[in-house]
Amino acid sequence: MAGARVFRVEFRIALARRIMNGESVSALSNELKIKRSVLYRWRDAGMGRNSASNTLALRAWRLRSFCAPVAAQASPQEDGRGV
Numbered sequence: 001m002a003g004a005r006v007f008r009v010e011f012r013i014a015l016a017r018r019i020m021n022g023e024s025v026s027a028l029s030n031e032l033k034i035k036r037s038v039l040y041r042w043r044d045a046g047m048g049r050n051s052a053s054n055t056l057a058l059r060a061w062r063l064r065s066f067c068a069p070v071a072a073q074a075s076p077q078e079d080g081r082g083v
Contacts, residue, residue, distance in 0.1 A: 015039060016046030 015032075019025055019039060029036045046062070 012042045013046060016042045019043040020046060 015028060015034075018028065020043060025036050025039050025043075028034070028039055
């Protein structure tokens, strides 16, 4: 008997985005051999819905993904510290 598959956070996020962009959950489920319920949980986590199945990693990713563009735009000369 094979063990449970473990998916990287980046993979789960990519699939959540595909679902949010309109791809069929059933089609993805058939293509990747991942249960639809799992895909819906990943989608819900990516949308910020409260669910007992949301993982800490997905929540952390969401925070980083929203903060990273702002941090990348700021440079030491622009932050007011004059460094």
